[in-house]
Amino acid sequence: MLNKELFLFSIKLLKKDRSAHIFSMFIFIFIVFILASVLFISSSIKFDLKESISAQNQIIIFKQKAGIKTQIDESYIDEIIQITGVANVHGKIDGYYYFNTAKKYLHIVGDENIDENNMIVGDSIKSLLEQYYYKDYFNFYTNGKKYKINIKNTLNQNTNIISNDIMILNNITASEVLNFTDDEYSYLEVQVPNDSEVDYIALNIKEKFPQLLVSTKEQRLSDLENLFYYKGGIFLIVYIVALISFFILLYKQISSVNSVEKKQIAILRSLGFSINNIIKIKFIQNFLVSIFSYIFAVCLAYIYVFILNAPLLKNIFVANISNISFTPIIDFNILIVIFLFTVVPFLLAIIIPSWKSAISDINEALK
Amino acid sequence: MIKIKNLYKSYDNFEALKDINLYIKKGETIVLKGVSGSGKSTLLSIIASFSKPSSGDIIVNNIPIAKLPDIHSCKYRNENIGFIFQSFNLIEDLSVKDNIYAPLVVSSIENKDEALIKAMKKANISHKKDELVKNLSGGEKQRCAIARAIVLNPSIIIADEPTASLDRKNSLDFIDVIKEFKKDGKTIIISTHDTIFDEQDYVNRYINIQDGKIIN
């Protein structure tokens, strides 16, 4: 079907006709670059979120009032801990404190291992506080009371996209800052050592307390995937519109075969190159151009997202975070999706123009 | 050998060739004469299977080429015809070697590199093999075109106004090449206005075409 010599000859002709392909190559690289960058960013965020969820305990319980999550009180802990299979139940503090001056919400998380007067903050929080002249400590104001908490440590920006945005306070302090009462928590964490019992226990809890929202780790992971499919899907649909316009442009560009090219094809035909041979040559050339552009654009996107941290583009996905570092994740699936979305339509777009130039009259072009 | 019977070719409403009957033996050298628009080029393009006749038969080397599908007509052209064009029709941005190699790319012969070297030697263009065609002189381009036409050792050489772009010296060189082809037993068809081909003993026949018909 394809012989080596035709392949090498096609490359020779391609090298000679470089300039004819430059324009389409440039636009193609740009399109692939955008798609690849967006997919890399979203999959990196997804990976980080997945890691966070995986690190959490098996079952998380929220209380709902009129369908909205609200504080859950301590009394549930005693009842739940009695269910067989449950090793432990912890109350967790997790909420947002409104920093008036900056007009921003700060994500507060409670941890029993940290001292009452200290806190650990994420990198981007540190920069934010410094902007408002809080260098070594920060004052929380709740209910007329001031809580001065020292910044003990900063979380490295490379840890995780979630932790970047966090302030870890002592459980009791956090509770006070967020205006919880002594026996209130944001949610309860249930430790279930045996994985296979999780679903059963979750069902059990749900039956006992129908007003509670019980979510297993598996459900959370699945919800996360769904969220990403949703966001990714919306983007792709918008992207398709852009892609269609590009391919119309490409089609027009390739169709306008100039007289020099027409003559070249006629010369080859006069030497015994069949219509199929000419189509093959065009295919080989465009395949090489598209593959090279694809690889180049993907590498460029990798550098842009994971080394330069995607300036400008990241704001589509992540608001409020100034310093961010994306965890380098290359998913085989993403590379295939990008390939199918770009290289394949590119090649489809050149079928008809290639055929048209191959069937043109020999005599006409050779005159 | 070329056998043409009742050949007609029309474009839209214009009849380019009318009832052509011709028999060319193997090894003959034919010169086609006629004014521009008389149908010489049309006839040559049909023999070379660049275009198909509207009706009639044409059998070349025992292959009926009038209705051959593309793949077969290209194979026929590749193996049997060596065409030398008036404006050479070389690919300017490729080297001499690559231009001469082009017909070999789609052929099925065994020793392609050997054929390439032999053709370049015969046309006396080996010393310029890596040179780009656009940098060659008129005579050198002619020799490159000749080498390309003979690289597959075709039995039929067709030359359409071969000396139109050449000076006298190169034209005479071309005639020497024709004589070599004749010695090799090739069938040669030359279409020309050039008087340099008139009344030459290496030419077996002169055929006049006028208004799409053979007159003598």
Next chain:
Amino acid sequence: MSIFLSSNVIVLLCLEFVLFLFAIYSLLISLNIVKNWDFAKTTSSQYNLEKRSFLVSTIIYFTIIIKIFLFLFFAWTLDSLASIVPGAMCAAGIINANSYGDILLFLKIFIIFIFTLWIIINKLDLQEINYPYIKKKYLLYIFTFLLLCVEIVLDYLYFSNISTKEPVLCCSVVFGSSSAISSLPFNLSISMMLTIFYILYILILVSNITKNSFVSFISGFLFLFVAYYSVTYFFGTYIYELPTHKCPFCMLQKEYHYIGYIVWSSLFLGIFFSISSFILNVIIKKDFKFTYKYAILFSSIFVLLCSSYVLVYYIKNGVLL
């Protein structure tokens, strides 16, 4: 949350749609050819038809390469959807999420099969000097186009009916390791089924060695079904090394080194060549050695691969499952 918003599904459906548009264009040309082709004519419209036939064959060549790739991607996508559809552990659950899954899968394979046949006939047609099979070729394409119409409708129906909220069955329920009744057709026992499996394989070998295309066709066709059940209910358990794990799809996953792709593709190729010798004989009345050769090759790869898993297990453990 619609499954349509999975990027894999979007790519899949978009490409299928674009290929379908090209298929419509090819259909128009094919209808023209079937109606007006007359090789004896020397009119420019006849020569135009000849030129257009090159376009159709180029489109079809390209389509089949993409379709094969898309089919593998389809299998991969089904597997990856298992993580967002509740209850599904592998593609088995996703395929059985609604009634369209099985038919769609079978149809996709059948379409690839028909296109491959078309390419073989096209190659043979171009080798002759008077396009002897051209009308038959394009009638076959028109038939394939109808299948493509069904496929695109099924694609849409299938994916739009996969719920991300309702749980689907996983393979252990679908393939009934927990059910008391035998899930094999005709209430066959495993040993009977295996006997038939190997008998049919020998029949395929013998018919292809003696070049009997009809017997090859029958035995190949039957072997397809018997092999499916044999792999799901017997050989698969040796791949998973678990007597209760009966699933044709789990073997496509990473943990089994993606062996499923090789098992199923060697089976499909073997069946394709067994069946195609007879069909080619019927359509173009000619015999082709290569179909017999490849039928033997691929069915042997398939049978040896499956049998080796059983053998290796026995050698390692001294017992069978």
